[in-house]
């Protein structure tokens with residue numbers, strides 16, 4: 001089936017049509033909340049939050065509510081408590097598309113609702129094999145590809161979370177380019193878990209040793225953040241430049257040697273990393289999963305969401 005046919009399964013909204021749905025959102029943003037959102041990423045426009053993310057938080061609230069009600073019905077029918085794990089939302093998309101920014105905005109908006117105040121955010125970056133292990137497996141140039149993740153560990157984590165048990169997620173540092181030793185993110189049965197990462201829509205078949213359960217088997221609502229590759233590459237390069245001016249200056253940074261590069265050299269280096277690693281990963285492993293998502297957010301210039309597609 002080609003992408004066009006698969007997109008036929010979606011109902012499309014222009015930004016304007018989608019923003020009009022905002023009128024149905026009963027909770028306007030307070031000044032304090034606007035301030036907090038500004039803190040997530042100063043380049044995010046608040047108009048964008050109100051036009052796109054506020055209606056989306058309302059939609060998700062309705063879905064979570066209906067799922068909680070389904071749980072109550074089952075409880076009544078069975079005469080016992082069904083296992084009550086969190087509602088899981090996944091956020092997928094290319095490197096540098098803005099998955100973590102989107103996930104953090106959603107976290108901030110969703111925790112305002114009285115039905116689900118506890119919203120945890122986990123990134124699958126922590127489930128990449130540690131740097132030493134990547135080197136041992138000769139996967140340093142395949143970081144972010146399916147085989148670079150400890151998928152068994154990720155699946156066990158998602159299963160534990162969904163069953164409502166207390167568990168913990170490994171953490172990743174973009175500074176050291178490695179998993180952080182001796183520190184974990186505790187997860188204690190939140191109301192909602194947002195799981196963000198480029199691989200969250202991938203299935204068992206996408207992994208080298210074949211058939212396994214999917215992370216998506218445990219996900220209730222999935223979002224794919226989309227943008228044309230030319231923009232993704234330019235956002236990747238821009239972020240690399242801002243790291244060169246900031247984080248790379250730290251002697252503990254894995255990329256400390258890049259801090260010495262001139263801007264032109266840094267742009268060339270980032271462009272090559274994109275062409276060698278992140279671009280092929282996008283085209284071979286990430287983009288093919290787009291039409292598995294419940295919702296597709298399509299970005300244009302300046303990260304502006306231009307189109308929203310909702311399945312069903």
Ligand SMILES: Nc1ncnc2c1ncn2[C@@H]1O[C@H](COP(=O)(O)OP(=O)(O)OP(=O)(O)O)[C@@H](O)[C@H]1O
Nearest residue numbers: 043044045094095096097098099100101235239303
């Ligand atoms: N909504 C937005 N408005 C403006 N800039 C944004 C927005 N979202 C992300 N950005 C910028 O785009 C770049 C990538 O964002 P972010 O780190 O959220 O992406 P990501 O998809 O999580 O990346 P990675 O997979 O590499 O961790 C950053 O420089 C960020 O500041």
Ligand SMILES: CC(C)(CO)[C@@H](O)C(=O)NCCC(=O)O
Nearest residue numbers: 095125143144145198273277278
């Ligand atoms: C950690 C990932 C895989 C995903 O966030 C990515 O940021 C990454 O490191 N990619 C490998 C190539 C690069 O350094 O950009």
